[in-house]
Amino acid sequence: GAGVSQTPSNKVTEKGKYVELRCDPISGHTALYWYRQSLGQGPEFLIYFQGTGAADDSGLPNDRFFAVRPEGSVSTLKIQRTERGDSAVYLCASSLTGYTGELFFGEGSRLTVL
Amino acid sequence: AQTVTQSQPEMSVQEAETVTLSCTYDTSESDYYLFWYKQPPSRQMILVIRQEAYKQQNATENRFSVNFQKAAKSFSLKISDSQLGDAAMYFCAFQFFTGTASKLTFGTGTRLQVTL
Numbered sequence: 001g002a003g004v005s006q007t008p009s010n011k012v013t014e015k016g017k018y019v020e021l022r023c024d025p026i027s028g029h030t031a032l033y034w035y036r037q038s039l040g041q042g043p044e045f046l047i048y049f050q051g052t053g054a055a056d057d058s059g060l061p062n063d064r065f066f067a068v069r070p071e072g073s074v075s076t077l078k079i080q081r082t083e084r085g086d087s088a089v090y091l092c093a094s095s096l097t098g099y100t101g102e103l104f105f106g107e108g109s110r111l112t113v114l
Numbered sequence: 115a116q117t118v119t120q121s122q123p124e125m126s127v128q129e130a131e132t133v134t135l136s137c138t139y140d141t142s143e144s145d146y147y148l149f150w151y152k153q154p155p156s157r158q159m160i161l162v163i164r165q166e167a168y169k170q171q172n173a174t175e176n177r178f179s180v181n182f183q184k185a186a187k188s189f190s191l192k193i194s195d196s197q198l199g200d201a202a203m204y205f206c207a208f209q210f211f212t213g214t215a216s217k218l219t220f221g222t223g224t225r226l227q228v229t230l
Contacts, residue, residue, distance in 0.1 A: 033217065042118075042205050042220030043159070056217060089157055095216075103218065105151075105159035 004106035021077040025094030035091040120221035137206030146210040153203040201228045
């Protein structure tokens with residue numbers, strides 16, 4: 001596609017539910033990143049994929065968070081047993097390579113946990 | 115660990131005037147990149163300008179320029195001839211490379227208002 005696409009744009013769920021957020025990067029970009037942006041804060045790194053593998057998942061806050069990128073393109077961020085503190089905008093970005101390329105961001109998925 | 119500090123939560127500038135947004139960072143790395151990103155209400159982060167740490171010359175992109183002081187670990191953004199469309203959140207970000215990761219570390223942002 002022309003840009004990074006994220007779905008859903010907005011998601012409201014109840015505490016304890018399971019949520020999946022999808023990211024479709026720019027075609028041909030090998031690097032993919034997930035960030036979380038809480039209200040009034042800058043984005044915080046969650047996980048970075050180079051191809052199909054998670055090269056760095058040091059930002060995932062706990063084992064309720066998991067992300068996959070099985071074919072090296074689309075990625076899904078999965079959150080189990082959601083908590084109110086998980087409410088945030090989840091941003092996805094892709095880059096042609098993981099090293100010197102500019103990151104292109106999507107418009108994010110706003111998650112609200114009631 | 116790398117940290118990025120933006121000490122101005124909000125700034126205001128009149129249309130056609132010049133404004134400077136401040137950013138400082140802390141790192142022990144010698145080779146890195148610095149960025150300014152703009153985030154309008156659409157939430158999409160848009161790259162404004164980038165600076166490679168090994169370059170002494172300050173980056174310039176049309177009305178946007180930076181003042182990069184490596185020794186002082188300072189990286190300010192100057193917006194000249196401000197336009198209404200410049201109103202947004204601006205984030206300073208730092209990027210370095212470990213061989214397996216090149217994640218960005220962001221500051222907390224500065225909200226820029228542009229008035230008539």
